[in-house]
Amino acid sequence: MAQVVTRSVGALLLLCCLWAVSLVQAEDPYFYFTWNVTYGTISPLGVPQQVIMINDQFPGPNINSTSNNNIVVNVFNNLDEPFLFHWNGIQQRKNSWQEGMPGTNCPILPGTNFTYHFQVKDQIGSYFYYPSLGMHRAAGAFGGLRVNSRLLIPVPYLDPEDDYTVLIGDWYTKSHTALRKVLDSGRSIGKPNGVLMNGKNKADNDSPLFTMKPDKTYKYRICNVGLKTSLNFRIQGHTLKLIELEGSHTVQNVYESLDVHVGQCYSVLVTANQEPKDYVMVASTRFTKYTLTATGLIRYTNSKGPASPELPKAPLGWAWSLNQFRTFRWNLTASAARPNPQGSYHYGKINITRTIKLVNTVSTVDGKLRYAINGISHVDPTTPPKLAEYYSVADKVFEYNLVKDEPAAVDEQKVTLAPSIINATFRNYIEIILENHERGIQTWHLNGYSFFAVAVEAGKWSPEKRKNYNLLDAVSRNTIQVYPYSWAAIMLTFDNAGLWSLRSTMAERNYLGQQLYISILSPARSLRDEYNLPDNSLLCGIVKDMPKPPPYSA
Known part of the structure; x- marks a missing residue:
């Protein structure tokens, strides 16, 4: 009987080895996207203006991927000028050919297309994409890009109930061509006209940006996709537990608010542990003589009332922000793709x-x-x-x-x-x-x-x-x-x-x-x-x- 068991264990080990080899040899998954880049007219600050859309969306579609996935994006440029996409924060190992920057790529000419192919190799985290030529980013064409950890690699927190992307940034009512002409003439573009949160300026009571179930925890990925202004992000009545910062798991400190500077992304956990009603997310300008604010609505699924009209205030001074930076620490015990x-x-x-x-x-x-x-x-x-x-x-x-x-x-x-x-x-x-x-x-x-x-x-x-x-x-x-x-x-x-x-x-x-x-x-x-x-x-x-x-x- 013992001999039979030994052979069974040996056969099982052989099968496991063959399975492991097949996994190593198998190519990582591919995900394909076709994007039509066009002009459109919307009124994010109440003034009709021309924006750049992707598949008629503003902001553009989220890319949801997992570490080591291959991303293939076929971009059709239907604008009247050359265009490029940049994948902000994606490391492009050995492959600056896919950066979408004017130093590495020729532009996609009007009426033509180009296919990007890159791999999110050995990465996790929250990122975004945006157009890299001229002042195109002032017109939109940006969106979230998330890279999830593979299932075999544990993350230092429980799986959230859902995963939300929050794109915040300052915004101008002038077109990107008008802003470019201002810069070409030798002048500054001046202060922005407002701030947007996922393409909107004000919370909409009829259409909340996100919903949360009571006592459940959610991941929020917050990126500043704006042009020039640092923003402070906070949620009425809730704290933010920082878990990831631009591809690195962090020590999980809890904050009332976070300063998010231009181009930066943070991931936080938010638990729906407050009174069942609506709550307001706030993003407001920092380090400026003026104050501009965007709001977005979160609704509990069992909400019994509207959000309070009293919004949480932003901190003052850059010393506060510097001290917050000093609290950010790398989680050295977390298992994840990270630089070595x-x-x-x-x-x-x-x-x-x-x-x-x-x-x-x-x-x-x-x-x-x-x-x-x-x-x-x-x-x-x-x-x-x-x-x-x-x-x-x-x-x-x-x-x-x-x-x-x-x-x-x-x-x-x-x-x-x-x-x-x-x-x-x-x-x-x-x-x-x-x-x-x-x-x-x-x-x-x-x-x-x-x-x-x-x-x-x-x-x-x-x-x-x-x-x-x-x-x-x-x-x-x-x-x-x-x-x-x-x-x-x-x-x-x-x-x-x-x-x-x-x-x-x-x-x-x-x-x-x-x-x-x-x-x-x-x-x-x-x-x-x-x-x-x-x-x-x-x-x-x-x-x-x-x-x-x-x-x-x-």
């Missing part, structure tokens, strides 16, 4: 090989407003720099390293308009200092990576400030805010070959030059490090009619 630089989660023990200090400036060039980084105000060339590198004609398109690792002294600074691309060594561990000498808040985003946000402090940075870095559990994320007359420090390994944008998340600053690209080339030109140019890639500029270079080797 040089084989260690102990990022604070990795030797820094290069420090890059970047200072944002505002100036005028030929009487027109421009924004710059270390004196260089970026201009997109007609040939995307990534294509120029791939076709070995970079020297005909741009000059590397106009932005220096250390900015010039303030009295020596002058602003130069040029494509801004810096070189970085593959797999080097880098420290980047973002220093803000202005009285307004700045927010920065890096494509292709998550970085460790190790410090934000008032004043100017110096090497002695490193003693104040959080070298244990700083959150790994892709955006960072820099408060007025303050600095921020981030650390990361440049292990993702490609061309990646580091830029202001504020649309007018980005449009007028406050961005640069970081080129990380694989010395081996190997498919292990970077994918080849996709066969369906659009070509433009000087590479349009050139023969395709030999592909990378395996």
Whole structure:
């Protein structure tokens, strides 16, 4: 009898091994989307205006995916001008060809289509997409992009009853073309006209944005998709338990409200444990001389009455916001896809090989407003720099390293308009200092990576400030805010070959030059490090009619 049992166990082990091998060999799932991008007319602030819609939706449809899924989006551009989508926060491992930025992709021309194909590889979290050319984001075409954890990987909280996306952002009643003309004429676009929450400005008693069952817990993914203004988010009568921040599980602190800066996303848990009635979500401007507010309604399924007219107030001052930033901590015990630089989660023990200090400036060039980084105000060339590198004609398109690792002294600074691309060594561990000498808040985003946000402090940075870095559990994320007359420090390994944008998340600053690209080339030109140019890639500029270079080797 014992012999029979042994054979059964052996056969079972063999079957398990074969099943595991088949899982490894099986390709990750594909999800296909067809998007028609068109103009439409709506009145989000009570004034009819032209917006950009996706499949007649404003905001655009949510993408709901799971870690390692392949996302295929066929985009038909039915506008009267070129168009691109950017997938904000998706790391695009080895694949900057799908970034949808003017530094990596030729635009989708009117009346044509292009298919994006990217994999949300080893990622989880809350993100969004938006149009990256001109001032298109001011007209819409943005939407939520969520990446769920695979079922085999536990998350550090119970499954919520439902999962909601909340897109908040400032809004202008002028069209994107009118705003672009204002910037091209050398002026600022000024203050926004209002704030929207999922495309609406005011709570609608007849149409709540979300419903909640009594005593159930819900996940809310909150993203600031606006153009220039930090917002504070809060829910009447409820607290927010932070669980995830731009792809990282966090220590689960509880907040009355959260400051959400431009381009940032948070996931929180909200429990329906209050009196059964309606409640109001509030998003209002921060760090401005004016106050603009958007509201949205949450309704308990057993609601017995309307929401209170008294709305919760926003906090005051940027010191409150800085202190809140300091409470954000990475959950080091959570099981999830997360960055693993040089084989260690102990990022604070990795030797820094290069420090890059970047200072944002505002100036005028030929009487027109421009924004710059270390004196260089970026201009997109007609040939995307990534294509120029791939076709070995970079020297005909741009000059590397106009932005220096250390900015010039303030009295020596002058602003130069040029494509801004810096070189970085593959797999080097880098420290980047973002220093803000202005009285307004700045927010920065890096494509292709998550970085460790190790410090934000008032004043100017110096090497002695490193003693104040959080070298244990700083959150790994892709955006960072820099408060007025303050600095921020981030650390990361440049292990993702490609061309990646580091830029202001504020649309007018980005449009007028406050961005640069970081080129990380694989010395081996190997498919292990970077994918080849996709066969369906659009070509433009000087590479349009050139023969395709030999592909990378395996």
